[in-house]
Amino acid sequence: MPNKTYFNWSTGKDSALALYKILQQSAFNIDLLVTTVNSDLNRVSMHGLRNDLLYKQAESIGIPLKTIELSGDVSMKTYDKVMKNAMNELKQKGFTHTVFGDIFLEDLKTYRESKLHEVGVEPIFPLWKLDTKELLKEFLALGFKAITVSVNAKLLDETFVGRVLDHQFLEDLPENVDPCGENGEFHTFVFDGPIFKNPVNYEIGEKVLKSYSPSKSEEDSCFQDKDTVTWDTSFWYCDLLA
Secondary structure (H helix, E strand, O other): OOEEEEEEOOOOHHHHHHHHHHHOOOOEEEEEEEEEEEOOOOEEOOOOOEHHHHHHHHHHHOOOEEEEEEOOOOEHHHHHHHHHHHHHHHHHOOOOEEEOOOOOOHHHHHHHHHHHHHHOOEEEOOOOOOOHHHHHHHHHHOOOEEEEEEEEOOOOOHHHOOOEOOHHHHHHOOOOOOOOOOOOOEEEEEEEOOOOOOOOOOEEEEEEEEEEOOOOOHHHEOOOOOOOOOOOEEEEEEEEEO
16 A cells, blocks of 8 residues: 655655656655745745745646645744644645655755654655756756746846746856755746646746845844855745736
8 A cells, every 4th residue: 555645745846856757756655735925925935935826836836735824034943843843743644755846955854854764754865966068958858838936146146037847047056056946046936747637828927136144142033944154145036926
């Protein structure tokens, strides 16, 4: 019998490719998508994507969605407490495994494994240690389509946000930027591909530059999904409208 599994859905390309790959494996039955959202802004954490588009994604994928709400200035202590409560709830509902789209961030993987071990849930990483340039090429070859919704302004300029991923995008990336943006260089919204029943329609809104600086001690600050250090840095955002 397949393991009852929930998938940590970020709305971006790594999640989409990891979900595609795990759906090919008979050992896991993906019964739920789980996404953390910023309750202050009604947007997906880190990506800045409107919740309406998240809901449209899940509807097209055809897998139920659970959102975990966190404030935009949540502390590490509160983050850990909220997430542990959510994981315990899922464990009680029979979920034994969970899937992430992480590729090579060792500290993040260790953190996830440690926290999941506390509640007895097994983490799965379908993309772990795979070549990121080849992963993006595979993503495009499979017919996935995505657009950048945020980019790190220290590494990429305004022209990279609100841009559809293609082979030219890959060629235009500076050498110090990971092809999958695994270090938080850019985040994406996937709107079409083999896991979707139909494309997710959207309209491009305004582009804005937002800067973040620490409002608390480094040890107590958290930005939801822990993928990126977000204090003292700036991001270009492209607002997508449902």
